[in-house]
Amino acid sequence: MNTWFNKSSKALALITALLLVSFSMTVNAGGHKSADPGDIVEVAAGAGSFNTLVAAVQAAGLVDALKGDGPLTVFAPTDDAFAALPDGTLDSLLKPENKEQLKAILLYHVVSGKVMYADIKGTVNAETLEGSTIEIVSNGAWSKANKKVTVNGANIVKPDVAASNGVIHVIDAVLLPPQD
Numbered sequence: 001m002n003t004w005f006n007k008s009s010k011a012l013a014l015i016t017a018l019l020l021v022s023f024s025m026t027v028n029a030g031g032h033k034s035a036d037p038g039d040i041v042e043v044a045a046g047a048g049s050f051n052t053l054v055a056a057v058q059a060a061g062l063v064d065a066l067k068g069d070g071p072l073t074v075f076a077p078t079d080d081a082f083a084a085l086p087d088g089t090l091d092s093l094l095k096p097e098n099k100e101q102l103k104a105i106l107l108y109h110v111v112s113g114k115v116m117y118a119d120i121k122g123t124v125n126a127e128t129l130e131g132s133t134i135e136i137v138s139n140g141a142w143s144k145a146n147k148k149v150t151v152n153g154a155n156i157v158k159p160d161v162a163a164s165n166g167v168i169h170v171i172d173a174v175l176l177p178p179q180d
Contacts, residue, residue: 040066040074040163047161049170052082052090053106059094060103065129070165071114075134075151077174085174104130108177114167117159120149132177151175 107130154173161168
């Protein structure tokens with residue numbers, strides 16, 4: 001009986017381990033709690049608060065660019081930020097004839113390189129992928145809890161959202177590039 005118990009225990013341990021590995025792989029394949037958070041587009045799509053941004057990225061044909069190697073820093077407006085635009089603005093931008101304008105606006109939210117929240121000190125003018133610069137301003141507070149950072153006046157409301165090809169900082173407004 002002792003031999004049977006030892007063999008059964010080993011078999012049960014092996015089956016349990018296989019089930020845990022299988023479950024872990026299934027959970028990771030489903031995008032939950034994996035060591036790799038996914039690329040910028042996957043993270044934004046999975047967050048639930050960037051539906052408008054993801055739809056705009058798709059309409060502008062920028063999905064592949066934001067899935068690239070990077071690293072990139074994206075200042076990502078929430079759905080509420082897009083909703084705050086004047087009536088009809090978003091609908092107009094999403095029309096195929098305005099694709100280039102939409103693309104310019106979206107690229108104005110992206111900086112080459114990985115800029116972490118803790119690294120932002122003072123005032124920095126950063127060149128965007130659109131070609132213009134944005135002004136990133138920190139109040140200089142030493143603790144993350146008291147630190148306030150703005151990007152062209154928009155507040156970073158959630159910093160350092162990790163992605164495999166960069167970082168996302170959630171902002172509370174849509175940034176518009178300067179008009180020529």
